[in-house]
Amino acid sequence: MVKENIGFIGGGNMGEAIIKGLLKANVVRANQIHVCDIRKERLAYLQKTYHIQTTEKIGDLVGNVHIIVLAVKPQDLGSVLEEIKDKITPQQLLISIAAGISTQYIESFLPEEIPVVRVMPNTPALVLAGMSALTPGEFATEEHLKVAETLFKAIGETVIVPEKLMDAITGLSGSGPAYVAVMIEAMADGGVKMGLPRPVALKLAAQTALGTAKLLLDTGMHPGQLKDMVSSPGGTTIAGLHIMEIGGIRGIIMEAIERATQRAQELES
Numbered sequence: 017m018v019k020e021n022i023g024f025i026g027g028g029n030m031g032e033a034i035i036k037g038l039l040k041a042n043v044v045r046a047n048q049i050h051v052c053d054i055r056k057e058r059l060a061y062l063q064k065t066y067h068i069q070t071t072e073k074i075g076d077l078v079g080n081v082h083i084i085v086l087a088v089k090p091q092d093l094g095s096v097l098e099e100i101k102d103k104i105t106p107q108q109l110l111i112s113i114a115a116g117i118s119t120q121y122i123e124s125f126l127p128e129e130i131p132v133v134r135v136m137p138n139t140p141a142l143v144l145a146g147m148s149a150l151t152p153g154e155f156a157t158e159e160h161l162k163v164a165e166t167l168f169k170a171i172g173e174t175v176i177v178p179e180k181l182m183d184a185i186t187g188l189s190g191s192g193p194a195y196v197a198v199m200i201e202a203m204a205d206g207g208v209k210m211g212l213p214r215p216v217a218l219k220l221a222a223q224t225a226l227g228t229a230k231l232l233l234d235t236g237m238h239p240g241q242l243k244d245m246v247s248s249p250g251g252t253t254i255a256g257l258h259i260m261e262i263g264g265i266r267g268i269i270m271e272a273i274e275r276a277t278q279r280a281q282e283l284e285s
């Protein structure tokens with residue numbers, strides 16, 4: 017249980033996912049959560065759904081909470097930092113989930129030695145199955161990281177990495193849901209081609225991806241070992257795998273992650 021109040025600046029998709037996860041996991045009580053958003057209807061929805069405190073004034077939020085989660089789009093972050101820089105104190109903790117924004121950039125707005133933790137979550141956080149990478153800024157301690165870790169464990173798994181790896185994280189787990197979605201769609205297309213109704217094919221493909229990931233994570237089995245388990249001599253799976261290898265699927269996926277990482281490096285500020 018986290019004892020301090022938590023404030024979200026930005027109550028959009030990701031802000032809501034974290035709030036939902038925190039409440040579901042009983043990490044905080046609803047009366048400890050504050051959210052500030054420029055959309056009135058969004059605040060009304062969040063208040064009604066989660067019974068949390070809402071405000072349109074950033075100043076009110078910053079004055080009421082110990083932990084501040086910056087959950088606005090990256091292009092809105094600069095103006096939010098300008099607004100909070102004179103109100104925030106080193107006793108508070110600033111957590112940013114803005115993609116591609118470095119702790120150094122955030123710290124450059126802040127006059128005092130404010131602890132900052134940067135987090136890169138991913139979209140499955142919306143169903144509490146996210147993968148978040150955390151990295152400390154210059155003034156964040158082990159204790160700050162632990163608090164941030166507790167929050168993000170409520171919406172999935174976490175890893176702590178040095179900031180120089182954040183672009184590769186973006187290329188793998190940040191962009192990854194799109195790659196897995198394409199693979200699931202392609203598997204479903206294959207099923208449809210072979211005569212399966214679309215909804216059945218999609219369910220088979222998605223549950224197979226989910227189940228395979230769970231099997232690997234729960235057992236710690238190497239993916240190659242699982243592949244060998246499924247591929248009987250002269251059987252159906254090895255026939256399919258042969259086609260995948262001819263198409264160079266492994267190299268293509270590795271290249272996709274390399275390219276996405278490079279793109280993250282180009283966009284980073």
Ligand SMILES: NC(=O)c1ccc[n+]([C@@H]2O[C@H](COP(=O)([O-])OP(=O)(O)OC[C@H]3O[C@@H](n4cnc5c(N)ncnc54)[C@H](OP(=O)(O)O)[C@@H]3O)[C@@H](O)[C@H]2O)c1
Pocket residue numbers: 025026027028029030031052053054055058086087088089090092095096113114115136137138139190
């Ligand atoms: N969604 C993901 O899967 C994902 C994954 C990794 C990281 N992230 C990061 O998470 C952050 C939030 O993403 P999101 O998808 O949740 O975005 P979102 O749904 O657009 O939510 C942001 C909310 O903040 C509001 N807002 C904008 N300026 C504000 C201000 N000055 N004060 C208070 N509220 C303000 C927005 O209102 P308006 O719509 O009117 O601008 C919107 O309601 C982004 O930085 C993104 O990079 C998201």
